[in-house]
Every structure is written in C-alpha cells, then in structure tokens.
Amino acid sequence: MPVNIIFFIILTLVTFTWAGKRFYRIWKNIHLGKSEKIAGNETQRWRNVLLVAFGQQKMFKRFIPAVLHLFIYTAFILTQVELLEIFIDGFFGTHRFFANYLGWFYTMVIGLIEILSALAFVATIIFLARRNILRLSRFWKAEMTAWPRLDANLILLGEIMLVTAILLMNSADTVLQQMGQEHYPSTGYLPVSGWLGPMLFSGWSADWLMWIERLGWWMHVLVVYGFIVYLSYSKHLHIFLAFPNTWFAKLRSRGEMSNMPVIMNEVRSMLGIASTGDAQVEADTNPEFGAKDISGLSWKSILDAYTCTECGRCTAVCPANLTGKKLSPRKVMMDIRDRTEEVADKLHSGSEQYIRKDTRGEHVKLDISNFDDGLSLFDRITEEEINACTTCNACVEACPVLIDPLEPILQMRRYQILMESKGPAEWVPMFNALESSGSVWQVPEARSKWTEQISEK
Amino acid sequence: MQEFAAEGRKPEYLFWVGCSGSYDPRAQKISVALVRLLNEAGVDFAILGDEEACTGDPARRAGNEFLFQMLAHQNIGTLEQYGITKIIASCPHCFNTLKNEYPALGGHYDVIHHTQLIHQLLKDGKIKLKESAEPLTVTYHDSCYMGRVNGVYEVPREVLAQLKIELKEMSRSRSNGLCCGAGGAQMFKEDEPGDKRINIERAEEAIETGAATIVANCPFCMTMLSDGVKAADKQDEVMVYDLSELVLSRIEK
Numbered sequence: 001m002p003v004n005i006i007f008f009i010i011l012t013l014v015t016f017t018w019a020g021k022r023f024y025r026i027w028k029n030i031h032l033g034k035s036e037k038i039a040g041n042e043t044q045r046w047r048n049v050l051l052v053a054f055g056q057q058k059m060f061k062r063f064i065p066a067v068l069h070l071f072i073y074t075a076f077i078l079t080q081v082e083l084l085e086i087f088i089d090g091f092f093g094t095h096r097f098f099a100n101y102l103g104w105f106y107t108m109v110i111g112l113i114e115i116l117s118a119l120a121f122v123a124t125i126i127f128l129a130r131r132n133i134l135r136l137s138r139f140w141k142a143e144m145t146a147w148p149r150l151d152a153n154l155i156l157l158g159e160i161m162l163v164t165a166i167l168l169m170n171s172a173d174t175v176l177q178q179m180g181q182e183h184y185p186s187t188g189y190l191p192v193s194g195w196l197g198p199m200l201f202s203g204w205s206a207d208w209l210m211w212i213e214r215l216g217w218w219m220h221v222l223v224v225y226g227f228i229v230y231l232s233y234s235k236h237l238h239i240f241l242a243f244p245n246t247w248f249a250k251l252r253s254r255g256e257m258s259n260m261p262v263i264m265n266e267v268r269s270m271l272g273i274a275s276t277g278d279a280q281v282e283a284d285t286n287p288e289f290g291a292k293d294i295s296g297l298s299w300k301s302i303l304d305a306y307t308c309t310e311c312g313r314c315t316a317v318c319p320a321n322l323t324g325k326k327l328s329p330r331k332v333m334m335d336i337r338d339r340t341e342e343v344a345d346k347l348h349s350g351s352e353q354y355i356r357k358d359t360r361g362e363h364v365k366l367d368i369s370n371f372d373d374g375l376s377l378f379d380r381i382t383e384e385e386i387n388a389c390t391t392c393n394a395c396v397e398a399c400p401v402l403i404d405p406l407e408p409i410l411q412m413r414r415y416q417i418l419m420e421s422k423g424p425a426e427w428v429p430m431f432n433a434l435e436s437s438g439s440v441w442q443v444p445e446a447r448s449k450w451t452e453q454i455s456e457k
Numbered sequence: 458m459q460e461f462a463a464e465g466r467k468p469e470y471l472f473w474v475g476c477s478g479s480y481d482p483r484a485q486k487i488s489v490a491l492v493r494l495l496n497e498a499g500v501d502f503a504i505l506g507d508e509e510a511c512t513g514d515p516a517r518r519a520g521n522e523f524l525f526q527m528l529a530h531q532n533i534g535t536l537e538q539y540g541i542t543k544i545i546a547s548c549p550h551c552f553n554t555l556k557n558e559y560p561a562l563g564g565h566y567d568v569i570h571h572t573q574l575i576h577q578l579l580k581d582g583k584i585k586l587k588e589s590a591e592p593l594t595v596t597y598h599d600s601c602y603m604g605r606v607n608g609v610y611e612v613p614r615e616v617l618a619q620l621k622i623e624l625k626e627m628s629r630s631r632s633n634g635l636c637c638g639a640g641g642a643q644m645f646k647e648d649e650p651g652d653k654r655i656n657i658e659r660a661e662e663a664i665e666t667g668a669a670t671i672v673a674n675c676p677f678c679m680t681m682l683s684d685g686v687k688a689a690d691k692q693d694e695v696m697v698y699d700l701s702e703l704v705l706s707r708i709e710k
C-alpha cells in the first residue's frame with residue numbers, strides 16, 4: 001500500500017477518534033443539565049430548523065452581514081460534496097474520482113464551489129476587517145476577552161486557508177490538464193481556476209505543478225480535519241448545533257415562564273384546592289428551586305450555551321447593556337458554557353475533593369448529583385447582572401439560532417429569591433404589599449376608588 | 458362584579474384594571490378614558506374592584522414563584538366564582554399573565570388588550586370618529602409585552618391611521634423596539650449601576666422623532682416615558698398618552 005494512503009488512513013482515524021471523543025463529551029455535558037422532555041408539534045419544529053437554521057431567516061435582520069455569512073455558509077455546505085471525493089481519493093489513491101463519471105454535472109458542482117469559495121474568501125476578509133480594523137462594538141464588549149477574540153480570528157483564518165487550498169489545488173490541476181498530463185481527467189472549464197491557474201502557473205514545469213496540486217489537496221484535508229477537532233474547543237459549534245437547537249427551541253408563548261409544579265401544588269394544598277391529575281408531582285424532600293449551578297438549568301440552556309457563537313446580537317439590543325449595565329446576555333451564555341466545561345473537567349478527574357462533604361463515603365463515586373466544588377454560576381454571573389434584566393425579550397428575538405438567554409437569568413433569579421431570600425432590597429416592599437393587600441403598592445384606599453372619576457368632567 | 462352577580466346578571470366582559478390602573482394617578486386616567494369609550498360603544502362589562510388582585514407578573518419575574526402562585530390561584534378562584542370567560546386588560550403585563558400563564562394553572566380565558574378591543578369597536582362601527590380633527594404627529598412606543606412577547610404590532614398602528622394622525626416611527630420599533638425599562642419588576646427598583654437609565658434612553662429616542670405626542674399602550678411604559686420626558690425637560694412640549702385617551706378625544710359623541 002502506498003505510503004500516502006497509509007498516512008491518510010491513520011490521519012483520518014486519529015481525527016475522527018479524537019473528534020468523536022470530544023463530541024461525546026459535549027453531548028454528556030449538555031446532559032449535566034436538568035432533564036426535561038421537549039417534544040411535540042413537529043411541524044413547527046421542522047419549520048424552525050428549515051427556516052431559521054437551514055434558511056438563516058433571522059440572520060437577515062441585519063442584511064449585509066447576513067449576505068456575507070450566506071456566502072460562507074453555502075460554500076461550506078457545498079464543499080461537503082468535494083469532501084466526499086477527497087475521502088474516496090484518499091482511501092483508494094484515485095484522482096478526482098467523480099470527474100470521470102459525472103461529466104458536466106461535475107463541472108457544474110465544482111464550478112459552483114469555486115464561485116462560492118471566492119465569495120466566501122471576500123466575506124471572510126470583510127469579517128476580519130469588521131472585527132479587527134472597524135472594531136464593531138459588539139465584538140469588543142467586556143466579555144470578549146483575549147480568547148474569544150482569538151477564537152473568532154482563528155476560525156476566519158482557517159476559512160481563508162481552506163479556500164486558498166481549494167483554489168490552489170484546482171488551479172494547478174487545470175494547468176496540468178491543459179498540458180495533457182495523464183491521470184488528470186478533464187474537469188471542464190472551471191470559473192475561478194480556469195483563469196487563476198494559467199495566470200499563476202503558466203510556464204511552470206509539470207513536476208512543480210503536481211507538487212502544488214498535492215500541497216493544495218493535503219492542505220485542504222488538514223484544514224478540514226483540524227477544523228473538525230478544533231470546533232469542539234471553540235465557539236464555532238453553531239455550524240452543527242444550530243440544527244438541534246432550533247428543533248428544541250421553546251414553542252410556548254414567549255410570555256409564559258416555565259411553571260413550577262412543586263410550588264403550584266404546595267400553594268394549592270395551602271389554599272385547599274385539589275391538584276389536577278397531570279400536575280401531580282412527587283415532592284422532593286429537599287427541593288432546590290431555580291438554578292444555582294448548571295445542574296439546576298434545563299439541558300436546553302446548556303445546549304443553548306454550546307450553540308452560542310458569540311455574535312453578540314443579543315447584547316447589542318439589550319436595554320440594560322445599552323445603558324451601561326453589566327448585564328450582557330451573551331456573557332450569560334458564555335459563562336454557562338465555561339462553567340459547564342469546568343464542572344465536566346472536575347467530574348472527569350473523579351477526585352473525592354469535589355464530592356459534597358455530607359455524602360462522602362468509601363463507595364461513593366463523584367457524579368453531578370453529589371458534585372460540589374464550592375463554586376457556582378453565581379461566581380461568574382453576578383446578582384447585579386441578573387437583577388438588571390427587564391425581561392423585554394429583545395435578546396430572545398435577536399438570536400439567529402433561537403437561543404433563550406432569558407430562561408437562565410430567570411432561573412437564577414428564582415434561586416436567589418426562593419432559596420437565598422436575597423435580591424434587590426427595593427423588591428421587599430413590593431412583595432409585602434402583594435402579600436398583605438394583593439396590590440404592588442400598599443395603598444389605603446379601595447381598589448375601585450378611581451371609578452369616582454368616571455362621571456367627573 | 459358583585460352588583461351584577463347580586464342582580465343575577467352576567468356581563469359580557471370583565472375589565473381587568475390592574476394595580477396601576479387602580480392606584481397610579483396617571484394610569485387611573487387611562488382606566489377612566491377606557492371606561493368612557495366602552496360606555497360610548499355600549500360594551501357590557503364589569504370590574505372586580507377589591508376582589509381583583511395583582512396577576513402576579515412582577516412577583517414571578519422577580520423570581521418569587523410562591524407569591525405568584527398565591528395571587529394567581531386567588532384570582533383564578535375569583536374569576537371562576539363569577540364564571541368569567543372574556544377579559545379586557547389595559548395593562549400588557551396583566552394581559553400576558555392572564556392569557557399565557559394562567560392556563561397552566563387551570564385558568565382559561567379569552568383575553569383581549571384594550572388596544573385590540575378599540576380596533577375591533579372601530580371596525581364594527583361601535584365608536585365613530587369625528588370627521589375633522591386637529592393635525593397631530595405622534596410616535597408609537599411598542600411595549601415589550603404587547604410587541605415582542607405577544608406579537609401585536611400593527612393593530613394599534615391601524616387605529617392611529619384611522620385617527621388620521623401622522624406616525625413618526627422611532628428608529629427602534631416593532632420587534633426591534635427598545636424597552637422602557639419597567640418590565641421584569643424593574644418598575645419597583647432603581648436601575649442597576651450604569652451610564653444611563655433605560656427610560657431616559659427611550660424617551661430621548663422618542664423626543665428625537667419630533668413628534669408632539671408619544672403614544673403608549675402600557676401604564677408602566679407611561680410612567681417610565683413620562684419620567685424620561687421630564688428628565689429631558691420637555692414635559693411642556695411632548696405629551697405621553699395612552700392610545701385609549703387619544704381615541705376618546707377624537708370620537709363623535
């Protein structure tokens with residue numbers, strides 16, 4: 001077996017084993033959240049996946065970036081066809097396996113990939129400029145520290161390398177075909193390399209061209225493989241997770257906060273109201289209300305966090321953030337993801353020091369149910385942040401992949417109030433008035449006194 | 458409502474006044490305007506008076522689920538007692554909680570916001586607008602709970618169009634509308650530390666349109682925007698009105 005095939009097989013195995021482990025870990029991390037059954041109304045869920053994820057509907061709230069993003073996205077989708085050929089060629093030592101069989105269709109597909117790649121190249125340059133030269137404010141907010149900024153730039157540089165590899169490979173190939181070299185089946189006239197090839201490489205020797213063609217091919221493989229692994233360490237996961245995330249997105253009215261059946265039933269029994277059958281819930285002896293840590297959040301909120309690509313459209317429209325408050329919906333999502341990674345690392349260590357003291361014992365193994373490292377989401381997301389939210393839903397509306405940053409904010413508020421009896425001191429008079437008089441203000445006069453004004457002129 | 462029940466009558470609608478509409482002096486005027494409109498249109502309605510309690514919206518959004526559940530079940534009990542099925546709400550927060558949150562607790566009602574009802578009354582010819590009216594330029598503030606949360610953007614604008622009022626939109630409107638700063642129980646506390654209050658940011662945006670009147674549909678937005686206009690020292694030039702008040706001033710009596 002030729003050495004290049006052996007190398008390709010080993011490289012492929014290593015990449016996919018590594019990536020597989022990483023993605024399995026993320027899948028497990030998402031399930032560190034509370035289990036919650038999300039199903040039903042599949043028609044609407046398909047609509048969301050097709051329109052919002054596949055069709056990029058919400059991106060078009062901002063037209064120019066939407067078009068630029070569309071170039072990169074369609075180029076990415078279509079390049080998968082080429083990737084299939086790369087696998088076949090890599091495993092069997094063939095060259096442009098499909099070219100001989102598909103004829104004009106091959107020319108059309110590769111031609112389209114070339115055009116989109118060229119457009120994606122331009123889009124990527126503009127994106128780099130927006131981040132680094134124009135310095136759009138949403139890319140430079142407080143939570144965009146060194147790593148998130150580098151992460152974004154690395155992805156864009158990777159895209160530039162990928163497009164360069166494709167065009168280098170095709171350009172050299174085009175010239176080799178024109179020279180009538182054996183083993184270089186005709187691809188037909190390709191719209192970019194058709195002129196780029198002769199321009200760059202006319203007059204070069206066949207040996208050099210073959211070398212460049214291989215360089216382009218291997219660079220393509222390496223960038224793609226590198227990307228597959230890198231994704232799992234990066235904010236770029238949205239290219240996969242946008243699809244499940246839009247599928248599992250909340251379909252209830254935005255105005256409906258998730259009900260808390262345990263509290264509902266307790267209140268009902270206090271008031272002497274019989275609980276309805278479907279609302280019967282096993283009351284935990286020591287229930288935790290709201291969310292202190294990621295284990296108190298729905299798994300969907302953790303999926304949201306891994307799906308977030310840190311575009312900052314939520315933060316750019318948040319009324320609190322716009323007026324200089326610390327709250328940033330994007331930061332909330334980033335903090336949830338980072339905390340999840342931290343918890344997962346500590347769980348992975350299996351170390352006894354992370355087992356909650358009162359549950360430690362000889363045969364007790366560390367898992368999420370007994371996990372306690374003395375830290376929580378509140379060490380990352382402060383009370384000042386969650387208390388600044390007006391629940392206006394602008395962040396929910398803005399997210400192109402249907403992330404719901406409001407949900408974890410409200411869950412943390414619930415924990416703060418119900419478990420810690422903390423929260424803004426100014427809320428106490430409101431709570432007291434509600435308890436004693438059923439009104440948000442303690443007012444001595446009758447609730448209907450205003451009606452006296454009806455007949456006044 | 459008690460009086461209706463004593464007479465054995467059942468009104469078509471219950472008008473849910475809300476805490477602001479009952480107690481806030483400015484919002485009381487909205488309640489009054491709305492009642493006059495309803496009377497003009499011959500709508501059969503009643504109010505709960507002292508039997509009405511807060512829907513629990515601010516408690517729930519502050520995180521106090523116990524208090525919310527207490528209030529909600531108390532209200533659901535009252536509504537059940539009178540057999541109420543149709544509710545008019547003048548506050549978008551009451552509207553939202555009654556419409557979207559009580560069903561999970563067992564309370565199912567047909568809830569309509571007063572801007573939607575006014576739209577309907579105009580359409581049905583129950584209220585007639587004056588032939589001629591003074592020219593007026595307004596800007597319309599989408600409350601979060603009618604707009605983004607419940608998707609009602611066009612109905613109030615259609616009413617304004619019928620009033621032959623010129624509408625100058627703010628740069629952030631409809632689904633991109635900026636919050637007034639009151640939702641999520643912020644009404645009952647100071648803003649967290651920052652550069653600016655949210656209501657001032659929004660009021661400035663409204664003033665920039667050059668409109669003489671800011672139209673709101675929510676008593677909390679009303680308070681926030683009025684304060685914002687005062688902070689900009691424009692209270693003599695720019696008025697803040699609820700849609701119902703504008704309509705009332707322009708109907709044929």
